[in-house]
Amino acid sequence: MDYDFKAKLAAERERVEDLFEYEGCKVGRGTYGHVYKARRKDGFQEGFVYGPQALEVADFSTEGAPVVQWLSAWLLTKRKDEKEYALKQIEGTGISMSACREIALLRELKHPNVIALQKVFLSHSDRKVWLLFDYAEHDLWHIIKFHRASKANKKPMQLPRSMVKSLLYQILDGIHYLHANWVLHRDLKPANILVMGEGPERGRVKIADMGFARLFNSPLKPLADLDPVVVTFWYRAPELLLGARHYTKAIDIWAIGCIFAELLTSEPIFHCRQEDIKTSNPFHHDQLDRIFSVMGFPADKDWEDIRKMPEYPTLQKDFRRTTYANSSLIKYMEKHKVKPDSKVFLLLQRLLTMDPTKRITSEQALQDPYFQEDPLPTLDVFAGCQIPYPKREFLNEDEPEEKGDKNQQQQQNQHQQPTAPPQQAAAPPPAPPQQQNSTQTNGTAGGAGAGAGGTGVGLQHSQDAGLNQVPPNKKPRLGPSGANSGGPVMPSDYQKETNLLSITKDTSSSYAYI
Numbered sequence: 001m002d003y004d005f006k007a008k009l010a011a012e013r014e015r016v017e018d019l020f021e022y023e024g025c026k027v028g029r030g031t032y033g034h035v036y037k038a039r040r041k042d043g044f045q046e047g048f049v050y051g052p053q054a055l056e057v058a059d060f061s062t063e064g065a066p067v068v069q070w071l072s073a074w075l076l077t078k079r080k081d082e083k084e085y086a087l088k089q090i091e092g093t094g095i096s097m098s099a100c101r102e103i104a105l106l107r108e109l110k111h112p113n114v115i116a117l118q119k120v121f122l123s124h125s126d127r128k129v130w131l132l133f134d135y136a137e138h139d140l141w142h143i144i145k146f147h148r149a150s151k152a153n154k155k156p157m158q159l160p161r162s163m164v165k166s167l168l169y170q171i172l173d174g175i176h177y178l179h180a181n182w183v184l185h186r187d188l189k190p191a192n193i194l195v196m197g198e199g200p201e202r203g204r205v206k207i208a209d210m211g212f213a214r215l216f217n218s219p220l221k222p223l224a225d226l227d228p229v230v231v232t233f234w235y236r237a238p239e240l241l242l243g244a245r246h247y248t249k250a251i252d253i254w255a256i257g258c259i260f261a262e263l264l265t266s267e268p269i270f271h272c273r274q275e276d277i278k279t280s281n282p283f284h285h286d287q288l289d290r291i292f293s294v295m296g297f298p299a300d301k302d303w304e305d306i307r308k309m310p311e312y313p314t315l316q317k318d319f320r321r322t323t324y325a326n327s328s329l330i331k332y333m334e335k336h337k338v339k340p341d342s343k344v345f346l347l348l349q350r351l352l353t354m355d356p357t358k359r360i361t362s363e364q365a366l367q368d369p370y371f372q373e374d375p376l377p378t379l380d381v382f383a384g385c386q387i388p389y390p391k392r393e394f395l396n397e398d399e400p401e402e403k404g405d406k407n408q409q410q411q412q413n414q415h416q417q418p419t420a421p422p423q424q425a426a427a428p429p430p431a432p433p434q435q436q437n438s439t440q441t442n443g444t445a446g447g448a449g450a451g452a453g454g455t456g457v458g459l460q461h462s463q464d465a466g467l468n469q470v471p472p473n474k475k476p477r478l479g480p481s482g483a484n485s486g487g488p489v490m491p492s493d494y495q496k497e498t499n500l501l502s503i504t505k506d507t508s509s510s511y512a513y514i
Contacts, residue, residue: 016121016130022087027392033091037084037135037392083199084135085118095129102210103131105183112201113174115194115208136206137197138389140167140190140259146389147266161344162375162383164263167195169366169377170205171256176362178207179249187212188255189235190262195381197391203380233287234258234268238298239356241291243282243310250356253365257351264344265336269294283311285318292319295354296327303355343370 016022022038029035090099106117121130143159150157171193178185187209194206237254239247261269272290297319298306306312329349330340338345347370350360360368371377 013124014121015123016087020085020087024394026395027086028395033089036087036089037394038087038132039082039084086133086135088131088133090129090131098211099129102213105210105213109178109181109183111174111177113170113205113207114177115206115210134196134201134206136194136208137391138195138387140193140195140263142392143195143389144190144262144266151266157388159263159266160383162378163381164260165371165375166203166377166379166381166383167193167205167263168256168260169371170381171207171259172362172365174205174207175252175256176366178213179252179362182216183213184216184249185210185213185252185255188252188259189232190259193259197387203378203382205381233272233284234270236284236287237356238288238291238354239309240282241284241288242306242312242315244356245310248356249361250359253351253359253362254356256362256365257348260348260351261333264333264338264348269332283314288315288319292324293327294332295329295352297321297324298354305355305357343368343373346370 019040020038021041022036025037027035027037090096095103103117103120106115110116115133115136118132118134121132122128123130147157147159171188175185175188185207188207192207192209194208196202196204196206233241235255235258237247237251240251258269270287270290272286300306306315309315329352330345333345333348334340338348347360347365347368350368351365353359
């Protein structure tokens with residue numbers, strides 16, 4: 001072994017602690033480690049710029065006198081960099097196979113609504129791995145919780161419908177790109193949907209935490225075989241709960257439908273208690289009961305292949321169709337003032353179709369009439385308004401992330417005093433349910449606020465205690481390259497001049513994941 005060469009490489013290797021200031025700036029804990037908010041220490045970033053450069057060369061026709069000639073070349077430059085970043089430190093020594101897979105995917109995926117991995121740092125002294133992402137100040141988990149808390153304090157603030165539409169469109173846009181490139185996310189939930197704060201990408205959605213993502217053409221093991229208790233059941237499609245061995249893009253679409261309903265109501269549509277159990281059995285009685293309580297028990301004509309599900313015999317034994325005779329999505333959404341003949345409900349119904357073969361695709365969803373009526377979806381989900389959501393708070397190294405949430409709740413209580421007298425105050429909520437693996441991962445990358453998206457940079461949150469209770473024709477603007485085509489949606493598909501997202505009908509482009 002050439003020890004001199006090894007020492008030279010070690011001396012030249014960039015170290016996180018030399019480049020970034022992050023001590024005391026922990027904002028959460030991810031699937032594989034800690035997430036920090038970071039800035040460059042010197043405020044500058046080195047990079048190469050390609051363009052015409054002036055060089056002096058000898059001209060022998062004039063007796064060797066130097067003359068200036070222009071040619072295109074790469075030039076090493078320094079530029080001011082005051083951006084905020086998310087630094088994800090992977091726990092343990094080395095890197096897991098799951099993190100390797102996520103890094104490999106993130107290095108290939110490039111889309112405005114998918115978190116971008118900026119750089120990977122390897123520390124040979126302590127064998128730590130660091131991942132660098134753009135910092136996202138918000139995520140849907142915190143945004144929805146903010147509005148849910150306002151309802152609890154008798155000062156309800158619903159998510160603006162224009163914001164809901166923009167959020168949903170960008171989520172679908174990012175997922176359409178992943179699906180067009182043969183990638184399943186498989187762990188979509190509010191905590192893994194980041195939203196950028198103030199800055200050049202203000203209000204831009206970033207899909208994060210690709211730790212469970214897989215290529216279509218790779219062997220797809222069931223989630224239970226990979227990590228039986230990592231993911232929350234609330235956003236899991238019914239075919240997974242019934243033991244489907246070969247699932248499709250439809251599982252991501254179901255999760256998006258759950259997120260859509262939660263944006264409309266500020267409550268998880270299919271929440272239930274989750275025991276801290278370690279089992280590879282995908283069947284979950286309480287979760288299926290909750291789905292049927294909202295949607296009704298699927299009729300044979302609505303889901304013909306349900307009899308082929310591995311857990312169908314268990315379903316027959318544990319459930320009776322008549323128990324859910326009066327349940328329907330229409331009744332549930334009417335309680336939340338969503339009319340069954342509205343375009344918003346019709347799209348939700350298509351996203352939450354029980355039969356995965358009849359469930360809408362991301363491409364079809366992007367072309368839904370809901371996105372073609374005013375207000376049109378925008379690049380900035382905050383639509384240029386002041387952002388009402390608090391920024392993330394720094395945590396101590398050994399402090400759980402719930403500390404920031406408790407402080408936020410106390411601040412809201414000070415500004416929003418309930419009108420009811422003390423003797424009529426609501427009883428304290430029951431203890432929060434135990435999460436699988438005692439935690440719920442939360443993505444923060446593309447804006448590291450919630451969990452430095454990518455390679456399992458999701459942050460951990462415990463479920464809200466109160467959620468254990470049963471919760472009460474305009475033409476589209478066309479883009480240049482086919483935003484809703486069969487291929488990936490690229491940055492050029494956005495109309496930056498008007499800040500409106502493009503909706504096109506071109507179906508000619510098609511790409512494969514490389």
